[in-house]
Amino acid sequence: MEALRSKFLGSLLGTAVGDALGASLEGWHMVDYNEVQALAEKRSLLIYTDDTHMAIGVAESLIENKGFNGEHMANTFIGNYDLEPYRGYGPGPPRIFRMIKGGEAWDKAAEKLYGGGSYGNGSAMRIAPIGVFYYDNPDGLREVAYESSRITHAHELGKQGAALQAYAVALATASDPFSPFKSADFLRGLGNFIQHEVYKEKLKSIERLIGEEDKARVVLELGNGIEAFNSVPTAIYCFVSHPRSFEEAVVYAISLGGDTDTIAAMTGAISGAYLGIESIPERWKEKLENRLYIEGLAERLWRIKRQG
Numbered sequence: 001m002e003a004l005r006s007k008f009l010g011s012l013l014g015t016a017v018g019d020a021l022g023a024s025l026e027g028w029h030m031v032d033y034n035e036v037q038a039l040a041e042k043r044s045l046l047i048y049t050d051d052t053h054m055a056i057g058v059a060e061s062l063i064e065n066k067g068f069n070g071e072h073m074a075n076t077f078i079g080n081y082d083l084e085p086y087r088g089y090g091p092g093p094p095r096i097f098r099m100i101k102g103g104e105a106w107d108k109a110a111e112k113l114y115g116g117g118s119y120g121n122g123s124a125m126r127i128a129p130i131g132v133f134y135y136d137n138p139d140g141l142r143e144v145a146y147e148s149s150r151i152t153h154a155h156e157l158g159k160q161g162a163a164l165q166a167y168a169v170a171l172a173t174a175s176d177p178f179s180p181f182k183s184a185d186f187l188r189g190l191g192n193f194i195q196h197e198v199y200k201e202k203l204k205s206i207e208r209l210i211g212e213e214d215k216a217r218v219v220l221e222l223g224n225g226i227e228a229f230n231s232v233p234t235a236i237y238c239f240v241s242h243p244r245s246f247e248e249a250v251v252y253a254i255s256l257g258g259d260t261d262t263i264a265a266m267t268g269a270i271s272g273a274y275l276g277i278e279s280i281p282e283r284w285k286e287k288l289e290n291r292l293y294i295e296g297l298a299e300r301l302w303r304i305k306r307q308g
């Protein structure tokens with residue numbers, strides 16, 4: 001049970017640490033390993049962005065309702081955004097929040113954007129609390145991942161991207177970090193879960209790319225953009241190619257460039273769920289903004305899960 005607690009904390013804190021580190025280097029070029037390390041050392045405080053801010057909202061709402069409540073989660077996002085709108089939100093969520101405040105239903109507003117909804121990675125980036133909370137219930141996880149995505153990202157590729165990221169966190173939570181990691185088994189589990197061809201193909205590419213030294217090749221095949229299908233598979237790759245070290249997985253994710261805060265947040269969520277909170281370097285954890293609050297949310301989520 002202590003191991004499971006460590007995984008809940010590791011996934012939520014892993015999201016925040018990855019996000020905050022990646023945010024300091026967000027840009028559209030690749031950086032090297034030492035650059036990432038040096039930058040992390042220079043910061044006195046690791047400040048997170050919308051990825052973590054929304055994951056906090058997901059956790060708060062799951063805790064409050066002891067499970068998923070779409071309208072409540074949407075209103076939690078809105079309340080949090082109104083308090084801290086400076087977290088680097090994209091243009092979509094604030095428009096949706098205004099629509100919902102204006103009376104639109106929580107599960108209808110997002111469909112009105114971008115002709116059928118967004119397939120950005122915004123619902124996958126915040127999914128860690130759902131991944132750990134439903135880690136032993138794949139059907140429930142899929143449904144809640146889709147429904148929570150509908151609040152802001154209604155496109156099928158956005159919803160499935162969120163579900164894939166949630167299930168990667170779930171599988172990592174369910175896996176014993178003291179046994180040898182088998183990437184083929186992990187990827188097969190994800191492949192059996194996800195339904196969309198785009199994601200099935202990307203999972204095959206991940207398997208082929210393991211061990212690839214050319215980062216440009218990885219980015220070319222998996223992507224490093226803001227679309228869910230160009231970032232969720234990339235985060236999964238960063239984890240499966242560095243399963244034994246949170247630090248290596250997250251630094252590698254950032255070194256790929258592109259949407260670094262979100263790809264590092266998602267990588268950190270999976271790696272933290274697998275290896276537990278102890279795997280996150282202390283020098284990063286101690287600098288993380290609102291660390292105790294985020295840990296407290298993970299702790300409460302775990303307690304609710306334990307009570308059943």
Ligand SMILES: [Mg+2]
Nearest residue numbers: 049050051261
């Ligand atoms: Mg962000």
